[in-house]
Amino acid sequence: MSTTLENIKLLFDEPLMNETFTKTGGPADVLAFPKNREEVVKLVAYCQEHEIPWLVLGNASNLIVRDGGIRGMVIMLEDMKKVQVNGEQLTVEAGAKLIDTTYEAFAHQLTGFEFACGIPGSVGGAVYMNAGAYGGEIKDVFTSVDVLLEDGTIQTFKKEEMDFSYRHSAIQKMHCIVLQATFTLEQGNKELIKNKMDELTELRESKQPLEYPSCGSVFKRPEGHFTGKLIQDAGLQGLKWGGAQISEKHAGFIVNVDHATATDYVELIAHIQEVIKEKFSVELETEVRIIGEEK
Secondary structure, three states: OOHHHOOOEEEEEEEHHHOOOOOOOOEEEEEEEOOOHHHHHHHHHHHHHOOOOEEEOOOOOOEEEOOOEEEEEEEOOOOOOOEEEEOOEEEEEOOOEHHHHHHHHHHOOEEOOHHHOOOOOEHHHHHHOOOEEOOEEHHHOEEEEEEEOOOOOEEEEEHHHOOOEOOEOHHHHOOOEEEEEEEEOEEOOHHHHHHHHHHHHHHHHHHOOOOOOEEEEOEOOOOOOOHHHHHHHOOOOOOEEOOEEEOOOOOOEEEEOOOOOHHHHHHHHHHHHHHHHHHHOOOOOEOOEEEOEOO
16 A cells, blocks of 8 residues: 555454444455544545545444455544534534543533434444434534545535435435534533433333344334334244344344344345335335445
8 A cells, every 4th residue: 555544554354343333244455544534535535546446434333244345445433533512512523432422512511412322323424324312313413514525625514405304414425424523502401411311321221232233223214113013013023044133122123143144134134124015015224224245
Protein backbone atom coordinates (compact mmCIF):
# COMPACT_ATOMS: atom_id res chain seq x y z
CA MET A 1 0.00 0.00 0.00
CA SER A 2 1.06 3.59 -0.66
CA THR A 3 3.13 5.67 1.78
CA THR A 4 0.15 8.07 1.98
CA LEU A 5 -1.55 5.37 4.08
CA GLU A 6 1.46 4.42 6.19
CA ASN A 7 0.15 5.84 9.49
CA ILE A 8 -3.29 4.24 9.13
CA LYS A 9 -3.95 0.87 10.78
CA LEU A 10 -4.59 -1.70 8.02
CA LEU A 11 -5.31 -5.43 8.39
CA PHE A 12 -5.22 -7.77 5.39
CA ASP A 13 -7.48 -10.77 4.74
CA GLU A 14 -9.04 -10.14 8.14
CA PRO A 15 -12.09 -12.27 9.19
CA LEU A 16 -15.03 -9.93 9.72
CA MET A 17 -16.48 -12.35 12.29
CA ASN A 18 -14.02 -10.59 14.64
CA GLU A 19 -15.95 -7.32 14.13
CA THR A 20 -19.62 -8.22 13.62
CA PHE A 21 -22.12 -8.54 16.48
CA THR A 22 -23.31 -11.90 15.09
CA LYS A 23 -19.71 -13.25 15.22
CA THR A 24 -20.12 -14.41 11.61
CA GLY A 25 -18.69 -13.23 8.29
CA GLY A 26 -15.83 -13.98 5.92
CA PRO A 27 -12.65 -11.95 5.38
CA ALA A 28 -12.20 -8.40 4.14
CA ASP A 29 -9.36 -7.97 1.64
CA VAL A 30 -8.31 -4.87 3.59
CA LEU A 31 -9.73 -3.62 6.88
CA ALA A 32 -8.85 0.01 7.67
CA PHE A 33 -9.16 1.90 10.98
CA PRO A 34 -8.83 5.67 10.37
CA LYS A 35 -8.38 7.91 13.42
CA ASN A 36 -9.82 11.13 11.95
CA ARG A 37 -11.61 12.55 8.91
CA GLU A 38 -8.32 13.38 7.14
CA GLU A 39 -7.41 9.68 7.16
CA VAL A 40 -10.88 8.76 5.85
CA VAL A 41 -10.38 11.21 2.97
CA LYS A 42 -6.97 9.64 2.20
CA LEU A 43 -8.40 6.11 2.21
CA VAL A 44 -11.26 6.96 -0.14
CA ALA A 45 -8.94 8.94 -2.46
CA TYR A 46 -6.56 5.96 -2.59
CA CYS A 47 -9.41 3.57 -3.41
CA GLN A 48 -10.76 5.87 -6.12
CA GLU A 49 -7.31 6.29 -7.68
CA HIS A 50 -6.63 2.54 -7.74
CA GLU A 51 -10.23 1.50 -8.56
CA ILE A 52 -10.57 -0.44 -5.30
CA PRO A 53 -14.16 -0.89 -4.07
CA TRP A 54 -14.76 0.43 -0.54
CA LEU A 55 -17.49 0.52 2.06
CA VAL A 56 -18.04 1.50 5.67
CA LEU A 57 -19.23 -0.92 8.33
CA GLY A 58 -19.92 1.46 11.20
CA ASN A 59 -20.16 -0.59 14.37
CA ALA A 60 -21.18 -3.78 12.47
CA SER A 61 -24.13 -4.25 14.83
CA ASN A 62 -27.24 -4.38 12.60
CA LEU A 63 -25.41 -6.24 9.87
CA ILE A 64 -24.74 -9.69 8.40
CA VAL A 65 -21.59 -10.21 6.32
CA ARG A 66 -21.84 -13.28 4.11
CA ASP A 67 -19.28 -16.09 4.53
CA GLY A 68 -17.31 -15.15 1.41
CA GLY A 69 -16.43 -11.82 2.96
CA ILE A 70 -15.95 -8.47 1.23
CA ARG A 71 -13.64 -7.60 -1.65
CA GLY A 72 -11.76 -4.33 -1.61
CA MET A 73 -11.45 -2.10 1.46
CA VAL A 74 -13.71 -2.07 4.50
CA ILE A 75 -13.45 1.10 6.57
CA MET A 76 -14.21 0.86 10.30
CA LEU A 77 -14.72 4.17 12.13
CA GLU A 78 -14.52 2.86 15.70
CA ASP A 79 -11.45 5.02 16.49
CA MET A 80 -13.35 8.19 15.53
CA LYS A 81 -15.38 8.69 18.70
CA LYS A 82 -14.96 12.25 19.96
CA VAL A 83 -18.02 13.93 21.52
CA GLN A 84 -18.11 17.73 21.84
CA VAL A 85 -20.75 19.44 23.95
CA ASN A 86 -21.62 23.06 23.24
CA GLY A 87 -24.58 24.24 25.28
CA GLU A 88 -27.50 22.02 24.26
CA GLN A 89 -25.75 20.65 21.17
CA LEU A 90 -23.71 17.46 20.89
CA THR A 91 -21.34 17.11 17.93
CA VAL A 92 -20.26 13.49 17.70
CA GLU A 93 -17.84 11.63 15.43
CA ALA A 94 -19.43 8.81 13.46
CA GLY A 95 -17.60 5.97 15.21
CA ALA A 96 -18.77 6.89 18.70
CA LYS A 97 -21.10 4.32 20.22
CA LEU A 98 -24.67 5.55 20.48
CA ILE A 99 -24.90 4.24 24.05
CA ASP A 100 -21.78 6.20 25.09
CA THR A 101 -23.24 9.32 23.46
CA THR A 102 -26.43 9.07 25.51
CA TYR A 103 -24.34 8.87 28.70
CA GLU A 104 -22.39 11.94 27.61
CA ALA A 105 -25.71 13.78 27.22
CA PHE A 106 -26.73 12.59 30.69
CA ALA A 107 -23.42 13.82 32.16
CA HIS A 108 -24.22 17.30 30.83
CA GLN A 109 -27.83 17.15 32.09
CA LEU A 110 -29.26 17.07 28.55
CA THR A 111 -32.51 15.27 27.82
CA GLY A 112 -34.03 13.89 24.59
CA PHE A 113 -31.52 11.12 23.86
CA GLU A 114 -32.66 8.64 26.52
CA PHE A 115 -34.51 6.47 23.95
CA ALA A 116 -31.14 5.46 22.44
CA CYS A 117 -29.44 4.34 25.66
CA GLY A 118 -29.75 0.67 24.67
CA ILE A 119 -29.13 0.83 20.90
CA PRO A 120 -25.77 -0.90 20.28
CA GLY A 121 -24.78 0.78 17.00
CA SER A 122 -22.52 3.71 16.14
CA VAL A 123 -23.67 7.29 15.67
CA GLY A 124 -22.92 7.10 11.94
CA GLY A 125 -24.99 3.93 11.52
CA ALA A 126 -27.79 5.37 13.64
CA VAL A 127 -28.07 8.47 11.44
CA TYR A 128 -27.81 6.34 8.28
CA MET A 129 -30.82 4.22 9.27
CA ASN A 130 -32.69 6.69 11.51
CA ALA A 131 -32.32 4.25 14.40
CA GLY A 132 -34.98 4.26 17.07
CA ALA A 133 -36.39 2.53 20.12
CA TYR A 134 -39.06 3.02 22.77
CA GLY A 135 -40.93 5.76 20.92
CA GLY A 136 -37.91 7.86 19.91
CA GLU A 137 -35.91 8.14 16.67
CA ILE A 138 -32.68 9.86 15.64
CA LYS A 139 -34.68 12.38 13.59
CA ASP A 140 -36.21 13.70 16.84
CA VAL A 141 -32.84 15.09 18.03
CA PHE A 142 -30.98 15.44 14.71
CA THR A 143 -29.66 18.80 13.49
CA SER A 144 -27.04 18.11 10.80
CA VAL A 145 -24.52 15.59 9.47
CA ASP A 146 -21.16 15.90 7.67
CA VAL A 147 -20.62 13.25 5.00
CA LEU A 148 -17.73 12.46 2.68
CA LEU A 149 -19.07 11.96 -0.83
CA GLU A 150 -17.61 9.63 -3.45
CA ASP A 151 -15.95 12.53 -5.30
CA GLY A 152 -13.93 13.41 -2.18
CA THR A 153 -15.95 16.47 -1.14
CA ILE A 154 -17.42 16.89 2.33
CA GLN A 155 -21.02 18.08 2.48
CA THR A 156 -23.28 19.02 5.38
CA PHE A 157 -26.93 17.96 5.28
CA LYS A 158 -29.51 19.56 7.54
CA LYS A 159 -32.59 17.79 8.91
CA GLU A 160 -34.94 18.97 6.15
CA GLU A 161 -32.61 17.44 3.53
CA MET A 162 -32.47 14.00 5.16
CA ASP A 163 -35.90 12.64 4.18
CA PHE A 164 -36.11 10.74 7.46
CA SER A 165 -38.76 8.03 7.81
CA TYR A 166 -38.97 4.66 9.57
CA ARG A 167 -35.43 3.17 9.42
CA HIS A 168 -34.65 5.37 6.41
CA SER A 169 -32.60 8.46 5.53
CA ALA A 170 -31.65 10.16 2.26
CA ILE A 171 -27.99 9.16 2.64
CA GLN A 172 -28.89 5.49 2.15
CA LYS A 173 -29.10 6.30 -1.57
CA MET A 174 -25.55 7.70 -1.66
CA HIS A 175 -22.18 5.97 -1.60
CA CYS A 176 -20.87 8.15 1.20
CA ILE A 177 -19.35 8.09 4.68
CA VAL A 178 -20.87 9.79 7.71
CA LEU A 179 -18.06 11.68 9.46
CA GLN A 180 -19.89 13.40 12.30
CA ALA A 181 -23.38 14.44 13.35
CA THR A 182 -24.82 17.22 15.49
CA PHE A 183 -27.80 16.71 17.77
CA THR A 184 -29.83 19.33 19.65
CA LEU A 185 -31.17 18.38 23.07
CA GLU A 186 -32.74 20.26 25.99
CA GLN A 187 -31.65 21.01 29.53
CA GLY A 188 -33.22 18.48 31.85
CA ASN A 189 -33.31 17.11 35.36
CA LYS A 190 -30.36 14.76 35.86
CA GLU A 191 -32.27 12.44 38.18
CA LEU A 192 -35.21 12.14 35.78
CA ILE A 193 -32.85 11.47 32.84
CA LYS A 194 -31.07 8.75 34.83
CA ASN A 195 -34.36 7.16 35.89
CA LYS A 196 -35.57 7.04 32.27
CA MET A 197 -32.29 5.50 31.08
CA ASP A 198 -32.34 2.91 33.89
CA GLU A 199 -35.96 2.05 33.08
CA LEU A 200 -35.26 1.57 29.35
CA THR A 201 -32.06 -0.42 30.04
CA GLU A 202 -33.96 -2.75 32.37
CA LEU A 203 -36.74 -3.14 29.80
CA ARG A 204 -34.21 -4.01 27.09
CA GLU A 205 -32.31 -6.48 29.28
CA SER A 206 -35.53 -8.24 30.33
CA LYS A 207 -36.87 -8.58 26.78
CA GLN A 208 -33.85 -8.94 24.49
CA PRO A 209 -31.49 -11.95 24.23
CA LEU A 210 -28.32 -10.03 25.11
CA GLU A 211 -26.58 -13.19 26.36
CA TYR A 212 -25.96 -14.38 22.76
CA PRO A 213 -24.39 -12.75 19.71
CA SER A 214 -27.09 -11.32 17.42
CA CYS A 215 -27.64 -8.66 14.76
CA GLY A 216 -30.36 -6.97 16.80
CA SER A 217 -33.84 -6.60 15.41
CA VAL A 218 -33.89 -8.58 12.13
CA PHE A 219 -37.05 -7.25 10.47
CA LYS A 220 -38.75 -3.90 10.10
CA ARG A 221 -42.14 -3.72 11.80
CA PRO A 222 -44.81 -4.42 9.16
CA GLU A 223 -47.72 -2.01 9.20
CA GLY A 224 -50.49 -3.18 11.51
CA HIS A 225 -48.45 -6.08 12.95
CA PHE A 226 -45.69 -6.93 15.42
CA THR A 227 -42.94 -9.06 13.90
CA GLY A 228 -42.27 -11.09 17.04
CA LYS A 229 -45.94 -12.01 17.41
CA LEU A 230 -46.22 -13.08 13.76
CA ILE A 231 -43.21 -15.36 14.21
CA GLN A 232 -44.65 -16.77 17.45
CA ASP A 233 -48.09 -17.31 15.89
CA ALA A 234 -46.44 -19.16 13.00
CA GLY A 235 -44.90 -21.59 15.51
CA LEU A 236 -41.34 -20.62 14.55
CA GLN A 237 -40.01 -19.31 17.85
CA GLY A 238 -37.05 -21.40 19.03
CA LEU A 239 -36.40 -22.86 15.56
CA LYS A 240 -32.72 -23.72 15.01
CA TRP A 241 -31.05 -23.50 11.61
CA GLY A 242 -27.46 -24.69 11.78
CA GLY A 243 -25.97 -22.71 14.64
CA ALA A 244 -28.54 -19.90 14.42
CA GLN A 245 -31.80 -19.84 16.36
CA ILE A 246 -34.91 -17.68 16.51
CA SER A 247 -34.54 -16.39 20.06
CA GLU A 248 -36.73 -18.02 22.68
CA LYS A 249 -36.68 -14.74 24.60
CA HIS A 250 -37.71 -12.42 21.72
CA ALA A 251 -38.88 -13.87 18.40
CA GLY A 252 -37.76 -10.77 16.48
CA PHE A 253 -34.12 -11.70 17.12
CA ILE A 254 -31.93 -14.43 15.64
CA VAL A 255 -29.10 -15.48 17.94
CA ASN A 256 -25.85 -17.33 17.35
CA VAL A 257 -26.13 -20.28 19.76
CA ASP A 258 -23.57 -22.67 18.28
CA HIS A 259 -20.90 -21.33 15.88
CA ALA A 260 -23.47 -20.18 13.33
CA THR A 261 -22.37 -19.12 9.87
CA ALA A 262 -23.71 -16.13 7.97
CA THR A 263 -25.33 -18.67 5.62
CA ASP A 264 -27.29 -20.08 8.59
CA TYR A 265 -28.57 -16.57 9.30
CA VAL A 266 -29.44 -15.72 5.70
CA GLU A 267 -31.25 -19.04 5.10
CA LEU A 268 -33.21 -18.76 8.37
CA ILE A 269 -34.27 -15.20 7.49
CA ALA A 270 -35.49 -16.38 4.07
CA HIS A 271 -37.38 -19.27 5.71
CA ILE A 272 -39.11 -16.91 8.18
CA GLN A 273 -40.12 -14.57 5.34
CA GLU A 274 -41.51 -17.47 3.31
CA VAL A 275 -43.55 -18.92 6.20
CA ILE A 276 -44.96 -15.54 7.31
CA LYS A 277 -45.98 -14.68 3.76
CA GLU A 278 -47.63 -18.08 3.29
CA LYS A 279 -49.49 -18.06 6.62
CA PHE A 280 -50.43 -14.39 7.00
CA SER A 281 -49.84 -12.78 3.56
CA VAL A 282 -47.40 -10.36 5.22
CA GLU A 283 -44.11 -9.43 3.55
CA LEU A 284 -41.36 -9.12 6.17
CA GLU A 285 -38.68 -6.66 5.12
CA THR A 286 -35.25 -6.93 6.70
CA GLU A 287 -34.00 -4.15 8.95
CA VAL A 288 -30.58 -5.83 9.14
CA ARG A 289 -28.26 -5.15 6.18
CA ILE A 290 -26.92 -8.28 4.42
CA ILE A 291 -23.73 -7.64 2.46
CA GLY A 292 -20.68 -9.41 1.03
CA GLU A 293 -20.14 -12.47 -1.14
CA GLU A 294 -21.21 -16.09 -0.86
CA LYS A 295 -18.41 -18.46 0.10
